[in-house]
Amino acid sequence: MDEKPVPSSPAVSDRMSVARRRDTAAEMLVRREAHRRGLRYRVDSPLPGMPRRRADMLFTRAMVAVFIDGCFWHACPIHQTWPKANSSWWANKLLKNVERDRDTDRRLDEMGWVVLRYWEHEDPVEVTDHIEVTVRGPTRGGSGA
Ligand SMILES: [Zn+2]
DSSP states (O other): OOOOOOOHHHHHHHHHHHHHHHHHHHHHHHHHHHHTTTOOOOEEEEEEEEEEEEEEEEETTTTTTEEOOTTTTTTTTOOOOSTTTTTHHHHHHHHHHHHHHHOOOOOOOOOOOOOEEETSSSHHHHHHHHHHHHHHHHHHOOOOO
């Protein structure tokens, strides 16, 4: 049921590999920026209670799980495209991905984790700003109060 179809054309094949590459690039930019700011995290780490699912970045002490979702694979509302070839397989596949994302969010939330999800098209510096505030808390390093 979850078998991969052979890409039906060079275009589909290209899109599959480009989507994968972009996933990695977006993650790498955020990881590098977070690391530069002194944030420490686990990379591509299995999730608590869900050994087959992974977060892109896991802050175990702060209990924050970060996902940088690829626009294609996670059905970004702005950039989502639905391949014409093998369309029902793709629709099923992508909808399953989204369902699994929501299920993962819910289960982490029930365990007391904070779930942060970003799209690969988001600005890596802004994404890192948000991660940093969430992990460190708004008061850390602030003056006054
Ligand atoms: Zn997008």
